Amino acid sequence: MTTDTRSVVVTGALGGAGRWVVRRLLDDGYEVVGLDQRLPSGDAPEGANFFEVDLTDRGETAELFADVDPDAVAHLAAIPDPTNHAGVRVFSNNVLSAYNVLDAAGRTGARVAWASSESAYGFPFAERRPAPDYVPIDEEHPLRPQDSYGVSKEAGEAVAARTARRYGVPVASIRPSWVQYPGRYEATGNREGFDIEALRDLPSGVSQHGGAGNFWSYIDVRDLASMFSSALTADIEGHEAYLCHAAENYLGLDTADLLDALFGDDAPPCDVEGDACAFTTAKAERELGWAPEHDWREAADENVDGPGF
Template identity: 50%
Template sequence: MTETVVVTGALGGSGSWIVDSLRAEYAVVALDRCLPDDQDVDGVDFRAVDLTEQGEVFETVLDADPSHVVHFGNIPHEEDHAGGRVYENNALSTFHTLEAAGRAGADVVWASSETVYGTHWPEPRLPDYLPVDETHETRPWNGYETSKLAGEAAAERVTNAFGVSVASIRPSWIQYPGDYQITPFRESFDVESAPRFGNLWSYIDIRDVVSLVEAALDAAFDGHEVFNAFAADNFLGVDTATAVEAGYGALPERVELAGDESAYSTSKAESMLGWTPTHSWRDAEGEDIDGPSFA
């Protein structure tokens, strides 16, 4: 019998790619604030749900009786929203979704954020060491970052209360093949005048986000685990330590980087989930790949 997975943020940039991939293996119940113009998508049942409304979330998730819940339905930044609104929306959405999943006995994969490490402050801080792994201290600055840590706390609560597993993924700046937003930053980079850059010139291709979600769905682990999600390289094509020292004027005391290796480690995802990123800006910047038709 085909298992059911609930995916929130189903019409968003990441959520739509996740839905499109998972529908080959699962019956997907796809949640977003509104319905797509085209709902005739094989393997997908679209539902309009406000994730900040507990009753709607509980009813929809419990009726679906899923084996897994994938939660990507958050406001992704504060660029055009007040910080308090972002925090309230994301904290409530994540709590209700994870709580419903726990009550349904469903394991969870959800999107936290790289920003919890504190490298996105108005004056970005140098990490304590490189590469940054999941044990690095978290240093939230704004409402968005704080909402993600609130979500990780909710993940702990759900695993404790209901015995389900939760994978909190901390993705880097997500890029889409053929439409890489990092390209202008790479082309204008000059090591002699480099400014600080909030995520240390890191990124991840959406296809690697999807494969990490799928790896987490397939994995067997207990409790709550946090996983970095980054491409294997920086997007500059220069040595990462050189770029960091140029932009920040210094390096941490401990630096274990080779060449253009990402400033963030994904070794935990490799060891626990068998996942490694496979896409690089070198190929993906010019790729012509259509995204999901319903997004």
């Protein structure tokens, strides 16, 4: 791959997804500056340099960005869900770090791709989730988060739009599904324990049974990394959001039947066939030239060496 963008800052660079994004961007020929709350325990890969930083500290963040002067930024650092932290900690950490990183990126003229989330729609983590207005869900569907993580991502997208307006840099808000890693798909346990009849017996929308929170969707980490790569080179103007999901649900069952079981009489209109994902990535395919390549049927047990740092 050739690209005019040569240097990239990756935040959350030592996280589960961040390490794969670092490796993908190195493979694409970028010079990578990785930012995280710690340094790598082993040797950094060739072409990468790492800094320990608190991204909620505006001074630290601004200083590093001014020194690095990157061409691009991939922002993945965040507390990833609201289940093991106080809500205010999740919200304040995610929003403040997003503001500091995106503002610093804008001031240096760097284009941005950052990790928002499907949680911004308000379906995961809701005690009693509303049915979506329609399926497949696209980027235009209303965002109605109830939890601290989802609303931190909705607020982050407002920061992303503000950054694009103020500094004139392109910003892509990537909304990934549940990230899975080759050879160790956590979704396998959900599939093996799933019982659609048990789902039918519960009140509409209340179950977390077998991944109901995101309608049994997922994304392979390699496909997430490839979307970051695509978003950093695509012809984007202003701020745009992109869903990042595998093409199918991870149960291998008809999505319409699953939604009927989950919502009963409240089930949304569903215009998908077979086990196709309840979220559509048509916009990313059209504007980024990206499409998911990995399917749980092969990837769940695939023997792939992950990033070694």
